Amino acid sequence: MRDDVAAADSAGAGTAVGEAEQVRWLDTDQQWAWRRFLEGTSRFFEALGDAHEDDIQVSLGEYHLLVQLSEAPDWTLRMSALADFLALSRSRLTHTVARMEKRGLVTRRPAPGDRRGVHCVMTDAGYAVLVAAAPAHVTAVRRLLVDVLDADELTTLGRAMAKVAHAARTGA
Amino acid sequence: MRDDVAAADSAGAGTAVGEAEQVRWLDTDQQWAWRRFLEGTSRFFEALGDAHEDDIQVSLGEYHLLVQLSEAPDWTLRMSALADFLALSRSRLTHTVARMEKRGLVTRRPAPGDRRGVHCVMTDAGYAVLVAAAPAHVTAVRRLLVDVLDADELTTLGRAMAKVAHAARTGA
DNA sequence: ACCGGATAGTTGATGGCTCAACTATTTTGG
DNA sequence: CCAAAATAGTTGAGCCATCAACTATCCGGT
Numbered sequence: 211m212r213d214d215v216a217a218a219d220s221a222g223a224g225t226a227v228g229e230a231e232q233v234r235w236l237d238t239d240q241q242w243a244w245r246r247f248l249e250g251t252s253r254f255f256e257a258l259g260d261a262h263e264d265d266i267q268v269s270l271g272e273y274h275l276l277v278q279l280s281e282a283p284d285w286t287l288r289m290s291a292l293a294d295f296l297a298l299s300r301s302r303l304t305h306t307v308a309r310m311e312k313r314g315l316v317t318r319r320p321a322p323g324d325r326r327g328v329h330c331v332m333t334d335a336g337y338a339v340l341v342a343a344a345p346a347h348v349t350a351v352r353r354l355l356v357d358v359l360d361a362d363e364l365t366t367l368g369r370a371m372a373k374v375a376h377a378a379r380t381g382a
Numbered sequence: 383m384r385d386d387v388a389a390a391d392s393a394g395a396g397t398a399v400g401e402a403e404q405v406r407w408l409d410t411d412q413q414w415a416w417r418r419f420l421e422g423t424s425r426f427f428e429a430l431g432d433a434h435e436d437d438i439q440v441s442l443g444e445y446h447l448l449v450q451l452s453e454a455p456d457w458t459l460r461m462s463a464l465a466d467f468l469a470l471s472r473s474r475l476t477h478t479v480a481r482m483e484k485r486g487l488v489t490r491r492p493a494p495g496d497r498r499g500v501h502c503v504m505t506d507a508g509y510a511v512l513v514a515a516a517p518a519h520v521t522a523v524r525r526l527l528v529d530v531l532d533a534d535e536l537t538t539l540g541r542a543m544a545k546v547a548h549a550a551r552t553g554a
Numbered sequence: 555a556c557c558g559g560a561t562a563g564t565t566g567a568t569g570g571c572t573c574a575a576c577t578a579t580t581t582t583g584g
Numbered sequence: 585c586c587a588a589a590a591t592a593g594t595t596g597a598g599c600c601a602t603c604a605a606c607t608a609t610c611c612g613g614t
Contacts, residue, residue, distance in 0.1 A: 233516075234520075236524075240528050242538055243528075244528065244540075246541070247540065247543045250544065251543065253551060256469065267568095274420070297424040300593060303593090305594095308594090325578080326580070326592040327591095328592080328593065334528050352551050355546055364415045366535060366542070367419060367542050368416075368419065369418070369535070370536075371415075371423065373531060374425070374527055376425050379425060380516040462561085465569075472562075472601070473565085474600085474602075478600090481600090498561070498596085498608065498610070499607080527569085
């Protein structure tokens, strides 16, 4: 219990004698990359959230919700479509939309043609908030991500994360 | 209010005439990479969290806390050091450690030499939980990240995220 | 020796997220 | 055409994170 402890990501914790060992631990390079990813995402989202608190009237999640609506016809999207785009649970979306509705940023209407469905519509006030928030948001994304990387690094990052998203969607 | 709306990440929302325009919006490729990053991280952490709920007695955050302690001499770390390593706020760490202490995974002791300080020490029970959790954790990290990417993609991802972490740490 | 400010950590209130349970509607299979 | 299952969305309880305020200790300068 001294050296074998180090790095539960890579070392032989759990190698009980006589028990089938089928875990492929991470090698040094893989572990390094994984930890950079972990720390980087954590600090990135924390810093981006801070930027939103400083300059902006909406949280990061609310901002992305408004962005999705701004790109939809009539600023309108089904709740379920919104949940898919934003990778949010239905429940969380309901709560978030309810809060934003109270602040006048969106409204809800019954969906025509499917009486189970609900449409979420961005209001003019919501659009105004989005427009006001966009400059600080984009500036922060540049400062914390886009301008920090070479163009090909950014491209590779995008491609890699597309693969990761796909793996998470399917392999769940 | 129809076409100019699309993509508040890139388009001219906020371009009031006569007002100085100094925001550099994202071009198409940059925006694509940024959105892949956003979706990928979101789905990745959700899926990894699910894996922890299925097979493991500790949440992802608690697991990483135990990993840090397992790599420290005497399974012991100052609260502030732990907070730095895990990129956690002091308050959040206090609450998390308090919960884990109740479950017997760690204990707290006054730090020798600095009467303000507190040492966090992993218990044998905590180590046992870590050992039990490691295989499923590593398997999930492989399935969702490491094995999904080419070796050079993973390396580039690690390098890129190291840069991002640095930018977030300094430019905050 | 002392005062001001920095550092270490905790606390409690508030608010958001997660989970399970629930209603209502639509679709599917027999 | 009906029953069972799938889909859409909401609700409320409990848990966790965040924030501001607070105590205690240490350091740095005079």
